[in-house]
Amino acid sequence: MTQLPADSEILKISELQTFFFTREGIIKAVDGLDLAVGQGEILGLVGESGCGKSVTALSILRLVSSPPGQVVGGRIEFMGRNLLELGPQEMRKVRGAQISMIFQDPLTALNPVKTVGFQIAEVFRFHRGMNRAKRLPEVIRMLGATEIPAPEERAKQYPHELSGGLRQRVMIAMALACEPSLLIADEPTTALDVTVQAQVLKLIKRLCRERQTAVILITHDMGVIANMCRRVAVMYAGRVVEHADVFTLFASPAHPYTNGLLGSLPRVGLKQRRLHCIEGLPPRLDRLPPGCAFAPRCARAAESCRHDLPPLTSLSAGHQVRCHFPVIGAGA
Numbered sequence: 001m002t003q004l005p006a007d008s009e010i011l012k013i014s015e016l017q018t019f020f021f022t023r024e025g026i027i028k029a030v031d032g033l034d035l036a037v038g039q040g041e042i043l044g045l046v047g048e049s050g051c052g053k054s055v056t057a058l059s060i061l062r063l064v065s066s067p068p069g070q071v072v073g074g075r076i077e078f079m080g081r082n083l084l085e086l087g088p089q090e091m092r093k094v095r096g097a098q099i100s101m102i103f104q105d106p107l108t109a110l111n112p113v114k115t116v117g118f119q120i121a122e123v124f125r126f127h128r129g130m131n132r133a134k135r136l137p138e139v140i141r142m143l144g145a146t147e148i149p150a151p152e153e154r155a156k157q158y159p160h161e162l163s164g165g166l167r168q169r170v171m172i173a174m175a176l177a178c179e180p181s182l183l184i185a186d187e188p189t190t191a192l193d194v195t196v197q198a199q200v201l202k203l204i205k206r207l208c209r210e211r212q213t214a215v216i217l218i219t220h221d222m223g224v225i226a227n228m229c230r231r232v233a234v235m236y237a238g239r240v241v242e243h244a245d246v247f248t249l250f251a252s253p254a255h256p257y258t259n260g261l262l263g264s265l266p267r268v269g270l271k272q273r274r275l276h277c278i279e280g281l282p283p284r285l286d287r288l289p290p291g292c293a294f295a296p297r298c299a300r301a302a303e304s305c306r307h308d309l310p311p312l313t314s315l316s317a318g319h320q321v322r323c324h325f326p327v328i329g330a331g332a
Contacts, residue, residue, distance in 0.1 A: 008038040010182050010214040016074035018059045025286035029055040031238040040212040044229035052238040053218045057184045062091050097127040100175035104187040106167040110159040116170045117155025123177040142173040165196035186218045234258050237293035244319040254326040256298045300325045
């Protein structure tokens with residue numbers, strides 16, 4: 001794991017394992033995850049659908065549905081406390097106040113029969129104990145901080161009356177209402193058009209810089225990673241396969257899977273070329289091979305890759321890769 005100075009670490013995850021116990025078998029959604037996030041830092045968590053990104057976020061917040069899901073191993077240390085050891089009441093005080101989350105689809109995350117102002121006000125009521133007279137000005141302030149026009153009028157509206165971009169801004173206002181130390185943003189711009197995406201990402205970056213909030217940004221969009229993040233962890237089949245600062249990752253990706261992701265990006269201004277395609281499909285998480293999960297799709301795989309799980313090894317300061325035969329010194 002990339003080590004940060006001890007006094008700046010907000011979150012440190014060690015050997016996290018989150019499994020789902022089903023009739024078909026044990027689905028190892030997250031299996032041996034290590035991550036660390038520092039104060040004021042934006043960490044990107046990237047990978048294709050089903051690799052364990054969202055389950056990681058739900059594990060941090062202790063929101064994995066049980067049954068069938070369960071965190072079966074590891075530690076999640078947040079500001080010196082292991083969240084896995086907290087009782088339900090203590091964990092409710094952490095959610096929303098100290099750790100907040102922006103969900104992928106705000107229309108389903110927001111209550112359709114309550115005004116957006118009421119829903120933001122509930123955060124202040126539950127976590128700050130504010131009475132009604134004090135809550136309204138705070139709601140207006142947060143809506144204004146997220147650049148929502150006419151915040152007094154918007155506070156009276158219901159989620160379906162707002163555009164997708166405004167609903168996402170309401171979610172950001174709600175998430176940052178109590179000035180949490182950690183914000184988890186799970187695909188926050190998926191359903192938005194390109195212009196609104198840029199506005200929302202710029203807003204998250206500005207608010208977190210001003211408040212020194214740490215951010216875990218979950219996405220499959222490498223362009224968003226390049227624009228937003230300081231460091232990035234690439235996940236595949238429930239494990240981190242590469243971990244580096246964003247400049248190193250884009251200039252010298254070492255894992256064949258990372259190379260494949262970056263090779264699939266179109267290049268503006270370069271001679272038109274055929275986009276790279278990663279052959280095959282991700283493995284079933286209830287039938288993972290004993291070795292490298294990417295081996296069946298990897299052109300560099302040898303017999304050892306199919307039988308021996310590669311450890312996460314350091315190539316240079318802050319650059320780690322889980323691969324027996326990493327790509328050294330080659331850009332995407």
